[in-house]
Amino acid sequence: MSAAQPVVGVLALQGDVREHLVALAECDVLARPVRRVEELAQVHGLVIPGGESTTMSRLLTNFELLEPLRLRLKEGLPAFGSCAGMIMLASTVLDGRPDQHQLGAVDMVVRRNAFGRQVDSFEADLDVTGIEGDPVRAVFIRAPWVESVGDEVEVLATVPDVPDSGAAAGRIVAVRQGRVLATAFHPELTGDGRVHRLFADTVRAA
Numbered sequence: 001m002s003a004a005q006p007v008v009g010v011l012a013l014q015g016d017v018r019e020h021l022v023a024l025a026e027c028d029v030l031a032r033p034v035r036r037v038e039e040l041a042q043v044h045g046l047v048i049p050g051g052e053s054t055t056m057s058r059l060l061t062n063f064e065l066l067e068p069l070r071l072r073l074k075e076g077l078p079a080f081g082s083c084a085g086m087i088m089l090a091s092t093v094l095d096g097r098p099d100q101h102q103l104g105a106v107d108m109v110v111r112r113n114a115f116g117r118q119v120d121s122f123e124a125d126l127d128v129t130g131i132e133g134d135p136v137r138a139v140f141i142r143a144p145w146v147e148s149v150g151d152e153v154e155v156l157a158t159v160p161d162v163p164d165s166g167a168a169a170g171r172i173v174a175v176r177q178g179r180v181l182a183t184a185f186h187p188e189l190t191g192d193g194r195v196h197r198l199f200a201d202t203v204r205a206a
């Protein structure tokens with residue numbers, strides 16, 4: 001541990017928090033769960049895990065974290081959201097619950113549960129901009145996709161082809177806007193630390 005290590009939080013209200021903490025521990029950062037406003041104030045970056053975005057939204061309100069988190073994001077807090085975390089970071093969500101809140105950190109329209117029943121869960125090898133070497137094995141679990149992005153948003157990955165669902169090919173599944181990264185898949189579940197390292201580098205550079 002060195003004094004220069006940034007603190008990266010994982011929003012720990014719901015979802016696969018532990019898997020993200022484990023992945024971040026390999027990235028030369030101090031990884032910590034975040035449940036309270038005081039904890040949010042201490043992080044240099046924040047991961048929003050996969051899980052269930054409607055529940056996460058409700059808990060953000062209950063824990064009085066919604067507005068403080070929106071504010072920190074507006075001020076430039078680096079963030080990475082996977083799956084439900086991507087949904088939370090979006091400016092607009094389709095097929096969400098009417099009372100579902102967004103953080104609005106990425107100018108994009110995201111559709112929840114977009115890949116449909118037959119392919120609720122699948123894996124694919126993706127080329128991800130900014131990640132060298134082999135393609136990234138991407139695990140999709142009742143995943144969203146990105147329907148459209150604003151001018152400020154860089155598309156990092158699209159679906160090459162999904163068995164039984166030709167309609168999914170070409171869909172956007174990884175994006176970046178400034179210091180905010182989002183993936184429709186779960187890099188925290190595969191043991192491939194490259195997406196987390198990309199995020200840790202973003203936090204270090206901020």
Ligand SMILES: NC(=O)CC[C@H](N)C(=O)O
Pocket residue numbers: 049050051052053054082083084085087112113141142143144
């Ligand atoms: N694996 C996931 O995070 C699933 C996301 C979930 N379908 C939602 O709407 O929030």
